[in-house]
Amino acid sequence: MLGLFLAALLQVVVQRIGSVFDVEVMAGSIDLLLVIVVWIALSSGSVGGQVVGMLAGFLSDGLMGGTFGLYAIADTLVGYLAAVLRQRVVLQRSVLVLMFAAAAAAQVLIVMSLNFLFVGGSEPPSWIAVGSRIVTTAALGGALLAIEGRTRSEWGLWQRRRRSRLRLK
Amino acid sequence: MPASAKAYSGGAVARWTRVGIRQVINDRGSRWLLVILLIFEFGVLSRQLSVDDGTPSRVEQGALGAMAPLAHLVVAVQDGVSGFVARRRREVWLRQENRRLEESVSRLERELLRRQSVELDFQRLAEALRYSRESSQDLQVGDVVFIDHSSARRSLVLFVGGDGASVGQAVVDPRGLVGRVVVIRGGYAKVQLVSDTASAVGAMIERTRRQGVVRGTGPNALSMNYVPRGADVRVGDRIVSAGIDGIYPRGLMLGFVESVGEGTDLFHRIDVRPAVDFGLLDGAYLLPRVELPSVELGETPVSP
Known part of the structure; x- marks a missing residue:
């Protein structure tokens, strides 16, 4: 939940920077909430992925200002699918970065489909916006995984040292 | 059966029970959970699409209530930072302006002194010229x-x-x-x-x-x-x-x-x-x- 809160806060910051400096591509290509959804789905499973996906989706809906509920459905599905895929297929950590890219693409596809089905007639996003969103999500996910791996290894090393010290005493 | 074996078997049962429950939740329960969540979300979506008066649902109000304070916080921080930067820039500008004005005042004071001296010389020469005219003598x-x-x-x-x-x-x-x-x-x-x-x-x-x-x-x-x-x-x-x-x-x-x-x-x-x-x-x-x-x-x- 803390990660979700921080992601929402950073997402607001990104949107604000994008609106202040009039960089629409920047605001549209970064979705930190989706990165958090995929990360939690990969690390905690499908239940966590779905719940966090729904919450993050509703937050995105509240932030985006479009039809309310589209991103909630998309992020719930993405969180579930990412967790299921992670359970079914054994993937290296480096390849997991592709999961973030696939999740971004899936989210865009689901939102577009829902838009077409329920709202209708909405203009699809440009290829540049979609591409930059996929690349940015993959890059942010890769960075998050690298930080997580580094933190875990440091934590394990610290715990081993602590145990060895306790044995010596 | 010794007590340690009983404890071992009890712990194993509990552990297997927890793993089993988690497995059930992950495998089957998660699908049901997905269905429930999607029904809920589609309900929210369809309610919004069916209501024409623009009244937001409770979920939408909740999302707004969660995001609005964050946006407010970000805007407040941004205003504080930009205000600080603006004040800092203004302070620097004022210092530079003050230095420039001090130099200008110093230069003008020197110029004033020079002109006052020139004016005194001029008055003296004018008096001499007038006196020379009056006395009609070579002074x-x-x-x-x-x-x-x-x-x-x-x-x-x-x-x-x-x-x-x-x-x-x-x-x-x-x-x-x-x-x-x-x-x-x-x-x-x-x-x-x-x-x-x-x-x-x-x-x-x-x-x-x-x-x-x-x-x-x-x-x-x-x-x-x-x-x-x-x-x-x-x-x-x-x-x-x-x-x-x-x-x-x-x-x-x-x-x-x-x-x-x-x-x-x-x-x-x-x-x-x-x-x-x-x-x-x-x-x-x-x-x-x-x-x-x-x-x-x-x-x-x-x-x-």
Whole structure:
């Protein structure tokens, strides 16, 4: 939940920077909430992925200002699918970065489909916006995984040292 | 069965139970959970699409309530940062502006001083020009470089440059007579002031033409001697040079009668206030010396 809160806060910051400096591509290509959804789905499973996906989706809906509920459905599905895929297929950590890219693409596809089905007639996003969103999500996910791996290894090393010290005493 | 084996088997059962529940939730329950969540989300979506009056659902209100404070916080932080940056920039700008203005004020003050000096020079030259026109004489300008105020022998030193000067030349100021040149050295001329106790000027009361001798009696003070007690003298009368001493031409202003008292049995005691304030002198003019015709004693001058 803390990660979700921080992601929402950073997402607001990104949107604000994008609106202040009039960089629409920047605001549209970064979705930190989706990165958090995929990360939690990969690390905690499908239940966590779905719940966090729904919450993050509703937050995105509240932030985006479009039809309310589209991103909630998309992020719930993405969180579930990412967790299921992670359970079914054994993937290296480096390849997991592709999961973030696939999740971004899936989210865009689901939102577009829902838009077409329920709202209708909405203009699809440009290829540049979609591409930059996929690349940015993959890059942010890769960075998050690298930080997580580094933190875990440091934590394990610290715990081993602590145990060895306790044995010596 | 030993107690440790019982505990082991109990712990294993509990662990397997937890793993089983988690597995069920992950495998089957998660699908049901997905279905429930999607139904809920589609419900939210369809309710929004079916309601035409724009009334937001509770979920939408909740999402707004969660995101609005964050947006407010971000905006407040941004405003604080941008305000700080703006204040900092303004402070830097004000410092630079202040430094620039200080330099400008300093430069203008220097310019003002220079112009004041030029204006004083201009006034001095204008007075000299006016005096030259009035006196219709060729004047020689000298700058006062030193004035002796302390000793009884009142004098000043004039720088006359390469024009040279001669002993005995009368020195005047636009306000009146200053003294006469007593020593020449290089471009400098030492002038004996009329207020010097050794100075004597042939003078007369302008109103009555009564003649006498004006002597210096101290700092900025003169006295007129040898005026008979029967002569008409009033306070405020103008005293001018009489042109009878062979040094000073006639009509140069000396001062004003300040007081008239009983002197000796024969003469008045007349105190004269000098027309020239010797403490204010920064320049003076030398009059050309007019040589008197040499007349031998006993010889009768022949009229031309």
